[in-house]
Amino acid sequence: MMDASEEIAVQKSYFDCRGIPVSYPDTKAIEGLERAIEMSLSFRGDAIAEIDTVLAEHPDFIMGWLFKAGWLTQSMETRIYGLMVEALDQAEKRLSTANDREIGHYEAVKAWVNGDFYGAVQKWEAVLFKYPMDLLAMELVHYTDVLLGDIAGQRDVVARASTLWDESVPGYEFVLGFYAFGLEENRDFSHAEELARQALAIRPDHPYAVHAVAHVMEMRGRQLGGVRFMNDRASQWGTSNFANHLWWHTALYHLDIEQYDRVYEIFDTHLDSRQKDGNKYEELDAAALLWRINLVGQGSGDRWKHLADKWEPAAQDTLYAFNDVHAMMTFVSDNRAEAQDKLLSANERYLEKASDANVAMSREIGMPFCLAMRDFKNEDYGACVDRLLPVRYMTHRLGGSFAQRDIIGWTLLEAALRAGRFDLALALANERTALKPTSAQNWRAVARAFKGLGDASNADRATAKAQSLIHV
Structure with missing residues (x-):
């Protein structure tokens, strides 16, 4: 018969660090899963290699197999598909010992494998309704909503649990990062930047929080501020697995204000x-x-x-x-x-x-x-x-x-200009300048449209505006 201390140890082993139930009663396995989840969230290390190490020692750890299958859904590459299906098959063999949360993860990945990405989201969301601290489920819903272009979903998957999380819960900085990006995509820029910077105050090397700020600055046309923000933190995010995409964001700022040498330098060095x-x-x-450079x-x-x-x-x-x-x-x-x-x-x-x-x-x-791209290249x-x-x-x-x-x-817009459809081009260019009046590229397009329409005076004004926004 177990004494009280042994009974407490067994009970603890059935839960992760956020109090979510895990059917496999081994603390080391659960801690290994947590390391893999954190690697996926922080874009550092190799989350799949980490969970493979755990599974080699604990092959009956169903949540380890479900993490592997779930994380591989985000690759969206054919070469990964077999590994994802294999991990799901391994989980299926162990379903008889799974709890309801793990069955929910299994059903989500099963839907994904069957091509029902929206159904997968709904299954993960069902897990979150009951276990709102399931950070893995939240991560997979958020990232999948990004893949699917579900703008409201990216935000609301976090909003539904927003009053339950705070700094006392491990991983809170990642939740803030998800929420910040979802808010940005829904054009709530001020709140997005506030939460992203709060996440960075907790974890300064958090690439996804950097990413949310980068998007805010891109959408608001804060090119110089964006360059400075990214460069000031590059020593931290530049070593992450997300660095490539963050360098792309940095290049967009330079492209917008016609700093082409810097764009090429970023491409050749980092992309x-x-x-x-x-x-x-x-x-x-x-x-x-490269397509934008050519445009x-x-x-x-x-x-x-x-x-x-x-x-x-x-x-x-x-x-x-x-x-x-x-x-x-x-x-x-x-x-x-x-x-x-x-x-x-x-x-x-x-x-x-x-x-x-x-x-x-x-x-x-x-x-x-x-x-359309083929038409563009063929000059049609x-x-x-x-x-x-x-x-x-x-x-x-x-x-x-x-x-x-x-x-x-x-x-x-560029096709309209080259097709000589200058009335349409002016309308499209005006839309862009209204959203981002600090973009030299947008004002160049306005100038070209006016010139095509024979309005030299307004073309000159727009050119002057573009020139004023260029920073050498």
């Missing part, structure tokens, strides 16, 4: 993926920045070639429309007609037969943007405009953030 392992998130950022009339040298080489093996994945459009960027920019045809044909076949959550993303935004700018204009207010369905999806609106 060039020739020496990297093929992580799609890194290649997304590189392609997105403003700057050259790209041979940079497209190696990016297209990286994307070509994934040309027929049809796993995630957001990936497909970035692959298409590289194919059209490097004049790879065969790769373009493969991507488009694979998507056409996919749209005919599939019924998963990515179908709508591909049909409504992915394919139109892919075709009118066709590009005609494809993008009807979907310009639907782009959130592609996933990602406002800052990322802005590439579609920017492409539409």
Whole structure:
């Protein structure tokens, strides 16, 4: 018979550090899971390697398998799919010992594997209703909502538990980071920045909180402040697994105020993926920045070639429309007609037969943007405009953030200018200057539209405004 101290130890082993029940009664295993979760939240270390080490010693730890499967959902890469399914299968073999929280995680990943991304979110949300301190479930819902472009969901997954968290609960800084980004995407910029900076006060090397501030400054056109903020903290976030994306944000500030030398320097030093392992998130950022560089009339040298080489093996994945459009960027920019045809044909076949959550993303935004980019590269700018204009207010369905999806609106504007549709171009450029009047690029577009309309006086005014915003 156990004495009182032994009974307390057993009881404690069934809960994580936030009081969430865990069916596997081993403290070391639960602590190992917590280390892996923190690695995923802080973008440091290798969370999968960490949980693999735990599972090697504790193969019946179902929550370890569910963490692995759940975290792998966020990769959105075909090469990861087998590992995710294998981890889920291992969890399924141990369902008889699982508690209700673990069964909820299992059902969520099962829905994901079946292509029902929205159903997966609902399953994770059901876990959170009962266990609002389940930081893993909150993380997976928030990140999935970002992937799906569910703007309200990114915010509200945290809002539903906001009165329950404070600094006494481990991981509070990560909850603040999620909430800050969700608020920013819903244009509550002041509150977003406040919470992100609060998260940074708790954990100064928190990349996702840096990310939320970076988005606020991007959306509000605070380019110089953004450059200073990012540079002041680069020694901390620059060593994280999220550094590539944060350098992309830094480059956007420089691009907006025409500091092209600095944009190229950031690309070549931090975004060039020739020496990297093929992580799609890194290649997304590189392609997105190069396309923007070309939109403003700057050259790209041979940079497209190696990016297209990286994307070509994934040309027929049809796993995630957001990936497909970035692959298409590289194919059209490097004049790879065969790769373009493969991507488009694979998507056409996919749209005919599939019924998963990515179908709508591909049909409504992915394919139109892919075709529009091909039109743009072929200098059929009118066709590009005609494809993008009807979907310009639907782009959130592609996933990602406002800052990322802005590439579609920017492409539409540039195509309108090059097509000679100056009345439309002026309207689109005016929209952009209203949202971000500190952007030299936006005022350049206004000037070009006025010039095309024969209004030299207003064109000169807009050019002068653009010049006043350039900081050498």
